[in-house]
Amino acid sequence: MTRKIHTVLIVDDDRSFCQALSLHLNSKKMKTLTASTGSEGLTLCSRNRIDIVLLDQKLPDGEGVDFCTPILSYNNRTKIILTTAYPDLEDAVKAIKVGGFDYLSKPFEMEVLDLVIDESLKAAESEQTELIGANKKRSDEDDEPLLIGRRGGLAEVQHMVDLCAVNYAHVLITGETGTGKNLVAKAIHHKSLVKDHAMISTNCASLPDNLIEAELFGYEKGAFTGAGASTKGIFELADKGTLFLDEIGDLALHLQSKLLGVLDEKKIKKLGGQTVKKVNVRIIAATNAKLEKAVQQRQFRSDLYYRLCVLAIHIPPLRERKEDIPELCQYFIKKIAPFFNPEIADSEVEKLMNYDWPGNVRELRNIIERSIILHKGTILKPSEFLNRNLFVADAPPPPPTSSKKNIWR
Template identity: 85%
Template structure:
């Protein structure tokens, strides 16, 4: 990663003093700008992002301290170092009160200047870390069900979410990966009358067929080897609330008929149990597969399909509601860095509008997040991370050995002749491709040449879901 070049603005009417400092700071790999008056300095501050200001206390158009507040109004993270030929305690106190960071008495040695600048940069960096930590905490507390996009194709999705929230019909949510199906499901539950009851989520693709039945209906003690205690299934846990069946398209046919049975009778029986229990559960199902086609091919039961899509919500891909991109960008910036509040220019937004977004809103969010981290939160240039050819390039070429990040460690370890088990290689390679594909399961499965449900199972077995991997 390239080291950030810091920008220092020297404000002093003594040109030879400015020149000497410029030479010295440039030799320390810092960028310098100079101004002879306070007003000239303010114009520079309005056009540039300044890390450090060296401010003379006696300028032709006013006292240095008078310019502290306006300088900070352009960027309150700028560190101001006041320089004075007539030091006094009174002035030092005044300088601190108006927001300057440090104080240097003229004449000073370059080593003294270096030390003060180093301290200012360290302080700026730790403030930044603190702000980012506060942002993370805020993020963890946030309600995650706000759906952005009232202008374009998402307007009708929003109306359907409101409608679904006012009744208890089963809902089928369809849409490409990353379009917001999980988010819509949570939004429906959180707005509904049963919001104070549980919402239980299960991913039909990530459970082996022999476990999903136990997961759905629960089991009695001794029902099978390893059933050491009677356990509730998710239908029972979601009683009176919502059961979100994600990736419903991957549910095996024999389980589809069991699910249909529960929807019809509103009763469940645990595996190995004798008694039936009444349950009242609202099902929200989601899939990025084309269920109607699966029905035609007899891979999905038509009766279950019609039972589930009493209310169906199709979320359009982001390329079909690009008018929401500006709002989504601003929303994610605010959400991911509320205290830090970085900026994004209109031309950057334009570049985002020109992109095709194969990974939909998830990809947009990931790119904004990466930009916040890489650009240290000041002015964002997320377009640097757009890569229209990314998916094709990765699908056709093996991972580059020159890339050095933790995901490539296993490739490096092979180069170093460390012998690994096939399982370990498989786990690490899946992790590697998942990361490259921004957690897009469909594309990861395509690159790996396995079905999506096999991928989901392997993610589960190897503990590779994104939340765990990011820890």
């Protein structure tokens, strides 16, 4: 069981508007990302799994509606809500036609925004349920997180995953963005002796400190404004199972001490509570930051660091294991388009092997997915979507020229 934190991307050149919305959405336990131009927004879409985009209609580099198609080509489950200070029915119709979910006139009340967001999440959820029904067999297979590759250091990762599976010690997973840290965490839990207990995930970077504390330890009714009922924290929910703490490097120092306390004493106390409860949780922490450096700079507690990395797994970047690219390509093609058999020529695979993959396996998966969407049912040419500048400079990805609904997922 994973508690899902939704990610909302706000694309608007009005910084104070972005800030106000971010604060509000963070208080609703959502992760937010902001961009001041459409191109910047597209770059974020190419690197993150975005649930909702709040897209301003008048952007410095174009009309919001013109960015809908490229946004959806990264993930056609993203819900786009157009916002505008100059309501225009024609724009609204155009937005819906190109796949936008809703249209809000600025200024709007936060309650209205909450309602629209709620509706869009419900819509995404029911689409997901339909897909699950339609692809029951496939999704059953998806339950088992498969780690593809054995070369350039991945064999060592696979070996460590097996070791972690028969051991209940804490694990620290490091690696650049997109190397597969979440996947490895899931694989460990899935293979472990506690696989029938919950795996709960949270992202330490996505919530403000006070909310993270409430999220981790739970709270009693009245512990703070808005604490309407006693609520379990994720430590309690993950009892006897696995707690995945993503982006652990972003955990504030005072929360690092609290976490250490729980690991030492195996006890938690809810915010505003008096009673102490015993918990036994395996932590799998992940980070793409250099934690050793943070320890040296006293931004990360050394005692917590050593406690977490009893079992340390470093996932090498894809550029150091390019021999795995052909197998990864075949795997993603089958996973994304199981009912079709798109082909990929050896010369194409060679081009992919000559690229350095700054966004790692996620970038490879995205590029395969884009080529499946745009070259539907034919010969795939993913190399056409390679953009060497995308992950190193601020340059936006080239917007695709057209998008078709991805009917395979």
